[in-house]
Amino acid sequence: xxxxxxxxxxxxxxxxxxxxxxxxxxxxxxxxxxxxxxxxxxxxxxxxxxxxxxxxxxxxxxxxxxxxxxxxxxxxxxxxxxxxxxxxxxxxxxxxxxxxxxxxxxxxxxxxxxxxxxxxxxxxxxxxxxxxxxxxxxxxxxxxxxxxxxxxxxxxxxxxxxxxxxxxxxxxxxxxxxxxxxxxxxxxxxxxxxxxxxxxxxxxxxxxxxxxxxxxxxxxxxxxxxxxxxxxxxxxxxxxxxxxxxxxxxxxxxxxxxxxxxxxxxxxxxxxxxxxxxxxxxxxxxxxxxxxxxxxxxxxxxxxx
Amino acid sequence: xxxxxxxxxxxxxxxxxxxxxxxxxxxxxxxxxxxxxxxxxxxxxxxxxxxxxxxxxxxxxxxxxxxxxxxxxxxxxxxxxxxxxxxxxxxxxxxxxxxxxxxxxxxxxxxxxxxxxxxxxxxxxxxxxxxxxxxxxxxxxxxxxxxxxxxxxxxxxxxxxxxxxxxxxxxxxxxxxxxxxxxxxxxxxxxxxxxxxxxxxxxxxxxxxxxxxxxxxxxxxxxxxxxxxxxxxxxxxxxxxxxxxxxxxxxxxxxxxxxxxxxxxxxxxxxxxxxxxxxxxxxxxxxxxxxxxxxxxxxxxxxxx
Numbered sequence: 001x002x003x004x005x006x007x008x009x010x011x012x013x014x015x016x017x018x019x020x021x022x023x024x025x026x027x028x029x030x031x032x033x034x035x036x037x038x039x040x041x042x043x044x045x046x047x048x049x050x051x052x053x054x055x056x057x058x059x060x061x062x063x064x065x066x067x068x069x070x071x072x073x074x075x076x077x078x079x080x081x082x083x084x085x086x087x088x089x090x091x092x093x094x095x096x097x098x099x100x101x102x103x104x105x106x107x108x109x110x111x112x113x114x115x116x117x118x119x120x121x122x123x124x125x126x127x128x129x130x131x132x133x134x135x136x137x138x139x140x141x142x143x144x145x146x147x148x149x150x151x152x153x154x155x156x157x158x159x160x161x162x163x164x165x166x167x168x169x170x171x172x173x174x175x176x177x178x179x180x181x182x183x184x185x186x187x188x189x190x191x192x193x194x195x196x197x198x199x200x201x202x203x204x205x206x207x208x209x210x211x212x213x214x215x216x217x218x219x220x221x222x223x224x225x226x227x228x229x230x231x232x233x234x235x236x237x238x239x240x241x242x243x244x245x246x247x248x249x250x251x252x253x254x255x256x257x258x259x260x261x262x263x264x265x266x267x268x269x270x271x272x273x274x275x276x277x278x279x280x281x282x283x284x285x286x287x288x289x290x291x292x293x294x295x296x297x298x299x300x301x302x303x304x305x
Numbered sequence: 306x307x308x309x310x311x312x313x314x315x316x317x318x319x320x321x322x323x324x325x326x327x328x329x330x331x332x333x334x335x336x337x338x339x340x341x342x343x344x345x346x347x348x349x350x351x352x353x354x355x356x357x358x359x360x361x362x363x364x365x366x367x368x369x370x371x372x373x374x375x376x377x378x379x380x381x382x383x384x385x386x387x388x389x390x391x392x393x394x395x396x397x398x399x400x401x402x403x404x405x406x407x408x409x410x411x412x413x414x415x416x417x418x419x420x421x422x423x424x425x426x427x428x429x430x431x432x433x434x435x436x437x438x439x440x441x442x443x444x445x446x447x448x449x450x451x452x453x454x455x456x457x458x459x460x461x462x463x464x465x466x467x468x469x470x471x472x473x474x475x476x477x478x479x480x481x482x483x484x485x486x487x488x489x490x491x492x493x494x495x496x497x498x499x500x501x502x503x504x505x506x507x508x509x510x511x512x513x514x515x516x517x518x519x520x521x522x523x524x525x526x527x528x529x530x531x532x533x534x535x536x537x538x539x540x541x542x543x544x545x546x547x548x549x550x551x552x553x554x555x556x557x558x559x560x561x562x563x564x565x566x567x568x569x570x571x572x573x574x575x576x577x578x579x580x581x582x583x584x585x586x587x588x589x590x591x592x593x594x595x596x597x598x599x600x601x602x603x604x605x606x607x608x609x610x
Contacts, residue, residue, distance in 0.1 A: 112528060117508040119521045120528025153520060169524070170516040171488075178487045183479055203422045209551035210515040211475040211544065215458060216422045219474070223417060223425025239516065246514035 004028050007059035008295035011070035012125055013038045017288075020057050025296035031056050037074040045076035050100045060101060065299045067108035067291070068125035071096065076107060081122060084113035087163040088131040092301035106302050108295070113166045116250045121169055126155045129287050132294025133262055134162055137285075140260070146253055147260045149287070150267040152177070154243065158251045168250045172239045180232055185217050189229035196230035197270070200237020201277050207246025213238055240274045256280065263287035309333050312364040313600035316375035317430055318343045322593075325362050330601035336361055342379040350381035355405045365406060370604045372413035372596070373430035376401065381412060386427060389418035392468040393436040397606035411607050413600070418471045421555045426474050431460045434592050437599025438567055439467055441590075445565070451558055452565045454592070455572040457482070459548060463556045473555045477544045485537055490522050494534035501535035502575070505542020506582050512551025518543055545579045561585065568592035 002022035009018045014036035020028045033056070035048055054060045071079030079096035096107040110124030126149045134141045141162030149155040152173035158165045179185045191197070203216050217235050220226045226234075248255050258281040261268040268284040275282050307327035314323045319341035325333045338361075340353055359365045376384030384401035401412040415429030431454045439446045446467030454460040457478035463470045484490045496502070508521050522540050525531045531539075553560050563586040566573040573589040580587050 115521060115524055115528075117518070117521045119508075119525040121520070121524050122528050156517075168517050169520040170514075171519045171523075172516040174488050175484075175516055175519070178483050179480075182483045182487045183476075203424075206513070207515075208511070208513045209475075209548075209555055210512075211477040211480055211548050212461075212473050212552050212555055213422070214476045214480070215426070215474040216420060216424045218476075219420055219426050220422075220424040223420075223427050243514075243516050247517050250514055250517055 004059065004062055006296065006299055007054065007057060007062045007064040008292060009053065009064065009066045010068050010125060010291045011066050011075065012036055012068040016053065018053055018057055019292055020059055020062065021292065021296055025293065027292060029057055037069045037072065040074070045070060046100060054100065061103065063104050064100060065106040065108065065295050067128040067295060071107045071109055071124055079107040079109040081112040082109045084111055084167070085163045085165045086111060088135070088297060089301060091127060091131060092298050095298065095302055106299065108298055111164060116168060121167060123155055123167065123169070127164065128294035128298065129262055129290040130157055130164060132290040132292065132297060133285055135297040136290065136293045145260055146248060146257055147262055148271060149263045150261070150271050151263060156247050156251060166251060168247060170243050170247055172243045176236060176239050179235060185231055185235055187228060187231045189232050191232035191236045193230045193233035196233035197237035200234040201241040201274055204238050204241025204245060207242040210242050213242065236270065240270055244271060244274045245278065258282065260285060262290055309364065309367055311601065311604055312359065312362060312367045312369040313597060314358065314369065314371045315373050315430060315596045316371050316380065317341055317373040321358065323358055323362055324597055325364055325367065326597065326601055330598065332597060334362055342374045342377065345379070350375060351403070351405060359405065366408065368409050369405060370411040370413065370600050372433040372600060376412045376414055376429055384412040384414040386417040387414045389416055389472070390468045390470045391416060393439070393602060394606060396432060396436060397603050400603065400607055411604065413603055416469060421473060426472060428460055428472065428474070432469065433599035433603065434567055434595040435462055435464070435469060437597065437602060438590055438595040440602040441595065441598045450565055451553060451562055452567055453576060454568045455566065455576050456568060461552050461556060471556060473552060475548050475552055477548045481541060481544050484540060490536055490540055492533060492536045494537050496537035496541045498535045498538035501538035502542035505539040506546040506579055509543050509546025509550060512547040515547050518547065541575065545575055549576060549579045550583065563587065565590060567595055
């Protein structure tokens with residue numbers, strides 16, 4: 001491994017994850033900070049970065065590149081969205097530049113597209129993982145590929161010839177969280193019951209009539225005596241099942257084409273199970289490795305003359 | 306008007322609404338109590354009824370009939386569900402009988418049916434409004450009629466020849482409440498923006514991919530600069546639009562047949578607007594009048610030899 005050459009950060013709503021990379025993009029060190037933009041006072045992102053993040057990784061002398069909500073109005077500075085369709089080069093050209101100490105800091109913009117209702121859909125952070133993944137697997141940049149990034153607000157992304165053509169955001173993760181905490185479906189149980197998860201998948205149908213399908217999570221406990229502790233697993237299966245059934249169609253996909261799952265491995269595993277039940281092939285890729293690869297690739301393009 | 310002959314109560318989760326009726330079923334007096342079963346200590350329903358409800362309406366000497374969650378395990382006593390298909394007579398025969406003082410108290414059971422996923426769906430209270438409405442409009446008891454009762458957990462009910470054949474429960478009202486309070490869509494604004502409501506209806510599509518459609522409520526604010534105060538109205542239109550588009554199909558209806566809306570007039574008005582946009586005819590009927598008519602009709606059947 002070489003000497004540290006770059007400080008790369010995925011700076012999101014809740015947390016900041018930072019890596020130092022050598023000149024070949026290999027990770028030398030990493031660190032998490034509870035510095036998500038939702039926890040910052042207005043205007044303090046730069047100071048917290050120079051006071052806490054750089055010193056913790058001995059990175060005061062390194063250029064830095066940041067992606068995620070740090071480029072929103074809650075973050076360091078607004079990095080205006082890059083447009084879809086767009087590729088890695090478009091994203092690199094749209095970066096916003098600030099300084100920390102004497103070091104340049106590149107802030108990766110999010111991307112936006114015209115959504116299926118005409119409203120603009122937006123992302124900040126997932127685009128860096130997507131292009132990092134394409135940099136890791138250049139053969140994926142040929143032809144067409146449907147990519148799903150699960151999470152609080154899952155993103156379904158349609159890639160053609162290495163460019164993000166359009167995408168759609170779902171709210172399944174947040175629905176799971178708020179229903180599990182604040183509705184008649186609330187429960188403290190862990191969503192670890194594979195049988196109830198599959199039962200939820202079966203109840204998801206084609207992703208239609210979700211409000212009615214959700215009530216079956218209550219009815220199966222009240223009317224059929226299923227244990228209330230299995231509700232979170234059932235709800236997880238129902239929401240993921242409904243999402244994978246209906247969302248690809250909003251992108252003009254017919255629902256049979258293979259899906260690349262990119263993100264948290266555990267969550268990707270649930271999506272893989274839901275898609276397999278529909279006969280859809282999947283491959284899973286680690287989101288963190290993709291984020292690092294994306295930040296490194298954008299840094300190199302940003303350095304190029 | 307005659308003398309008081311019956312104390313009739315719709316005793317729900319949150320509130321208890323009581324009426325005294327004369328021997329012809331006409332309302333003589335009414336009163337609301339903050340005595341919903343969710344506010345009761347275990348076992349105290351009978352005492353609160355004799356100590357508070359009967360005296361407030363000078364009804365100590367009257368027989369009483371109660372519908373709603375008072376017949377659940379949170380209420381006075383469990384009144385086991387009547388089965389679908391079933392009519393007014395079946396419901397009357399399934400009533401549970403207790404006493405308050407020396408007076409008989411009839412508790413109307415809820416109804417249950419096999420839901421579209423195989424799980425048992427249940428209701429407590431809406432059945433009394435439904436059969437009361439059929440008692441008010443006997444011509445509706447001929448042939449087939451689709452009835453929607455909006456609310457926290459809206460019920461869609463299929464009636465054939467005066468019998469409730471099957472029904473399905475949605476969670477739209479509760480989704481509206483929890484998303485408006487606990488998600489990225491939260492807002493304290495009133496849902497009174499008719500333009501945003503219609504925009505939500507337009508975004509509801511055929512009620513598919515709801516988790517993705519919900520995110521458009523965020524995207525239109527973040528990406529298109531729509532005022533955040535219009536989010537509750539948009540969300541209301543989106544949830545009601547999705548519900549009316551997709552739920553009738555779960556009952557085997559094709560979505561074009563007329564719908565009788567039964568319940569709170571303001572809420573029924575929103576459903577009427579959503580259904581009109583789809584070319585579906587509606588008529589709206591007052592839920593309170595139907596509840597009174599249902600309790601009176603059940604009382605008379607319960608008295609019959």
